[in-house]
Amino acid sequence: MSERIEADLCIIGAGSGGLSVAAGAAQMGARVVLLEGGKMGGDCLNYGCVPSKALIASGKHAHAMTTGAPFGVTPVAPQVDYAAAKDHVAAVIAGIAPHDSVERFEGLGVRVIQEYGRFISKTEVQAGDAVIAARRFVVATGSSPFVPPIPGLDAVPYETNETIFDLRERPEHLIVIGGGPIGMELAQAHARLGSRVTVLEGLKAFGKDDPELAAIALERIRAEGAEVAEGAMASQISGKAGAITVETKDGATYSGSHLLMAVGRKVNTDGLDLDAGGVAYDRDGVKVDAGLRSVSNRKVYAIGDVAGGLQFTHVAGYHAGIVIRSALLGLPAKARTDHLPWATYTDPEMAQVGLTEAEAREAHGNALTVARTEYAENDRARAEGRTTGLVKVMVVKGKPVGASIVGAQAGELIQVWALAIANGLKMSAIANMVAPYPTLGEVNKRAASSYFTPKLFDNPWVARIVRLVQKF
Incomplete structure (x- = not known):
């Protein structure tokens, strides 16, 4: 006998986005069912962001042992215990896992069913022996590695x-x-x-x-x-x-x-029986409107990788907020992409938000100004021997429309520009910021200041005003 469950919200997938929706919705009083046939926490916790950064940290410690000569520290060949490095990876995952666990979400009032879900109608999903009839559904199944059909x-x-x-x-x-x-x-x-x-x-x-x-x-x-x-x-x-x-x-x-x-990556739509749910999709994922709602079944939302677009954990979290405002509070909410940053955690790191220089030139032509500064101009970078890197900010009418950073802590530094673009701040807001000295964060302030340099120091009118003021 199958169990029939009535819910306000049924979420398929317990990765970053699905968990965020489930936690928020349950704490706001909604009846929530969460379906996950794999591991709680999804790709990010178990196979992606978390384990990769933990392994990168092990590599960084090994690398540091070989690069101390400029600082007066004799380099030595590290003795790497690869299995112990993987133990570190596992320990980091285990430390975070309770936050994403079945027990935590059941404690929040979420009904967690550890089975994969599939649509059986436009208003019902089946997971194991349970049939869930919900007012709204959220597809949050993420993506998996794409393996091309290379011969052999x-x-x-x-x-x-x-x-x-x-x-x-x-x-x-x-x-x-x-x-x-x-x-x-x-x-x-x-x-x-x-x-x-x-x-x-x-x-x-x-x-x-x-x-x-x-x-x-x-x-x-x-x-x-x-x-x-x-x-x-x-x-x-x-x-x-x-x-x-x-x-x-x-x-x-x-x-x-x-x-x-x-x-x-390839989006995870196999096994969902989206056709049975009247949910339109293609190879990029579920077809959604600006509010992340299915274009063919208005009871269904899709978030994160399976909604198409940028495939990042923080994007799934952002999408979760959009869905909560729309599905639970009935407020108008649309997803945007111009303010979404991303980072690559190589050494040096790379980070981007908004338009790249090439994209900005194509979109804005002669209206574009590129402000830039080198890490070598930063005193903290010099003190730590981390002078490889630069910041580029694409500016139109005094506002940043994109920023690109390569160098130490680029993923941290890009956040200032993500904040500026998200809130429509002008370059003057960053230039007016007082950064503690000496910090790498000063490279952002210097980049903003460089935008104003030609306006102040290469402007004959400024020189005339200064000379006039000095007469009094």
């Missing part, structure tokens, strides 16, 4: 971000197919932990980033010993565990002990 790949062992964090023995030579953020982050981390690393990218590494910034990050990664081959499209894979060979379309071959597939 199905006959050799390979890793994805969903399996590599379980690997206990350090790869002797890791071949990474894909030069995007996931591939490059894990490539540098493994190189620092003692693996030989080769990255094969069919087009350009960091292809979605500002090319000037990408070149700076790539130079550092290559200098640390990772081989990055661009324009190297994999065409054939062969071998066996411990001896895998990748042939590229130009006839080159690369051999290594392990293979990591990091060529992108």
